[in-house]
Amino acid sequence: xxxxxxxxxxVLMLATSAMAAPGPVFKSQAIExxxxxxIFPDGPNVKVVTQNCLACHSADMVLDQPLLPRATWAAxxxxxxxxxxxxxxxxxxxxxxxxxxxxxxxx
Amino acid sequence: MSAPSRRALLAQAGSMLALAxxxxxxxxxxxxxxxxxxxxxxxAKDFPQKGSMVLQRSRPxxxxxxxxxxxxxxxxPNEKFFVRWHWSMxxxxxxxxxxxxxxxxxxxxxxxxxxxxxAQFERVEIAAVNQCSGNSRGFFEPRVAGAQWGNGGMGxxxxxxxxxxxxxxxxxxxxGAVAARFSGLDQPSVSEGPSFKKSLNIDRARxxxxxxxxxxxxxxxxxxxxxxxxxxxxxxxxxxWMKMLSDIELLDAPDxxxxxxxxxxxxxxxxxxxxxxxxxxxxxxxxxxxPRSFITNLGAGAKLKARSATTIRGLAMGGDCGVAKVxxxxxxxxxxxxxxxxxxxxxxxxRQWTTRMPMSDSGNAVLAARCTNTKGEVQPDAANWNxxxxxxxxxxxxxxxVI
Numbered sequence: 001x002x003x004x005x006x007x008x009x010x011v012l013m014l015a016t017s018a019m020a021a022p023g024p025v026f027k028s029q030a031i032e033x034x035x036x037x038x039i040f041p042d043g044p045n046v047k048v049v050t051q052n053c054l055a056c057h058s059a060d061m062v063l064d065q066p067l068l069p070r071a072t073w074a075a076x077x078x079x080x081x082x083x084x085x086x087x088x089x090x091x092x093x094x095x096x097x098x099x100x101x102x103x104x105x106x107x
Numbered sequence: 108m109s110a111p112s113r114r115a116l117l118a119q120a121g122s123m124l125a126l127a128x129x130x131x132x133x134x135x136x137x138x139x140x141x142x143x144x145x146x147x148x149x150x151a152k153d154f155p156q157k158g159s160m161v162l163q164r165s166r167p168x169x170x171x172x173x174x175x176x177x178x179x180x181x182x183x184p185n186e187k188f189f190v191r192w193h194w195s196m197x198x199x200x201x202x203x204x205x206x207x208x209x210x211x212x213x214x215x216x217x218x219x220x221x222x223x224x225x226a227q228f229e230r231v232e233i234a235a236v237n238q239c240s241g242n243s244r245g246f247f248e249p250r251v252a253g254a255q256w257g258n259g260g261m262g263x264x265x266x267x268x269x270x271x272x273x274x275x276x277x278x279x280x281x282x283g284a285v286a287a288r289f290s291g292l293d294q295p296s297v298s299e300g301p302s303f304k305k306s307l308n309i310d311r312a313r314x315x316x317x318x319x320x321x322x323x324x325x326x327x328x329x330x331x332x333x334x335x336x337x338x339x340x341x342x343x344x345x346x347x348w349m350k351m352l353s354d355i356e357l358l359d360a361p362d363x364x365x366x367x368x369x370x371x372x373x374x375x376x377x378x379x380x381x382x383x384x385x386x387x388x389x390x391x392x393x394x395x396x397x398p399r400s401f402i403t404n405l406g407a408g409a410k411l412k413a414r415s416a417t418t419i420r421g422l423a424m425g426g427d428c429g430v431a432k433v434x435x436x437x438x439x440x441x442x443x444x445x446x447x448x449x450x451x452x453x454x455x456x457x458r459q460w461t462t463r464m465p466m467s468d469s470g471n472a473v474l475a476a477r478c479t480n481t482k483g484e485v486q487p488d489a490a491n492w493n494x495x496x497x498x499x500x501x502x503x504x505x506x507x508x509v510i
Contacts, residue, residue, distance in 0.1 A: 029200070036165040
């Protein structure tokens with residue numbers, strides 16, 4: 001029934017649009033994306049965090065998260081490495097987790 | 108550990124340049140008052156083809172519609188429509204002459220369609236809400252990681268394009284095809300990373316309301332919303348609405364790629380609701396949307412006149428069907444009155460509603476809106492919870508002051 005209703009609705013919309021809307025016009029589009037709005041605030045290993053994390057995403061992706069416990073941050077860093085294949089070394093991963101636990105975890 | 112890919116290094120070089128230059132223009136924006144805080148966000152005015160947007164993330168862009176914009180009507184203006192990308196390698200230039208949509212896999216005839224060839228198929232239009240699976244995630248309690256959306260990770264547009272089914276028929280889907288897999292022009296910023304691909308089973312893909320859209324609200328799509336074409340899957344969450352759609356692959360087995368098998372899964376329970384830490388939950392790919400409603404003409408803390416009627420107005424959506432009823436309460440949900448529904452733009456659209464609410468004596472009051480869809484589903488009193496922060500649809504409550 002819903003499928004039929006959708007078809008009927010589609011035909012009705014088609015009837016109204018045929019008069020109003022011309023065919024699609026495609027023009028070249030070029031945009032420029034703005035620079036990152038946020039940086040990682042000071043904290044232990046902030047340089048390592050900046051060098052690794054900003055390769056794929058801006059700092060606000062991290063800074064906008066709720067305060068998360070160290071184990072959750074460790075899981076997030078592991079996901080970035082294992083799932084999204086971020087080329088982060090074992091040593092850097094540990095330093096990144098330390099930064100996140102020090103700056104963005106519940107007291 | 109593999110060496111950083113060329114792409115990753117390029118992206119890193121880009122970000123370093125970005126750091127060295129002036130920070131993006133950002134003005135103070137809303138504070139979403141998320142549980143536990145950290146809900147203040149700036150407004151960004153410097154994203155191309157977009158107006159003032161709540162900046163959730165610069166890169167990959169994650170832009171939320173400021174909630175007051177939803178009061179302007181049932182359709183969300185293109186320049187105010189939310190933006191969400193998974194990977195930062197987004198083409199910043201599209202040549203519509205050389206652009207091709209490929210259809211391949213389990214088909215009789217592979218297609219490589221130019222945009223002008225695509226426009227030869229019958230044109231259809233449909234009004235439909237596009238809502239992020241994780242819209243409103245910031246309100247989850249306990250909080251969960253992910254894009255910390257307020258309620259503005261959604262929008263409604265009148266989409267114009269061609270039926271996916273018609274394109275599939277042109278290619279001739281073989282009898283062994285079970286799913287259609289969609290991908291776009293964005294790429295992982297690490298070459299080994301999983302490309303963003305999503306699938307619909309073949310029956311869903313062939314439903315007539317599923318379209319390949321080349322226009323929204325009568326205009327070309329903004330590039331950040333998927334120019335030149337995107338998939339529109341009315342009634343389902345936007346994870347399936349592939350932007351910059353460039354490739355459709357017909358599969359002879361269910362899709363086991365990361366974005367279908369591991370990401371965007373929900374508990375197979377009513378309203379995708381589980382208890383934190385609950386074990387033994389069967390997970391399934393997220394799919395249909397559920398009813399929601401929002402007050403749009405008043406904000407939290409609004410001051411309303413005592414012992415008089417006040418106009419309350421908002422938007423509702425049925426999910427994957429129409430809106431049957433919207434009720435409004437001024438006592439936190441103890442008593443309800445029916446709102447008057449606005450013009451029906453179709454079952455997948457927002458529906459505007461309005462009512463005149465008699466306010467009581469002065470003091471604090473809690474307004475609420477509740478949608479019932481045409482399948483009889485009602486928004487619940489209690490919020491659902493799952494570890495990914497998906498499918499929130501609890502009755503929204505708005506504290507106001509009556510004076």
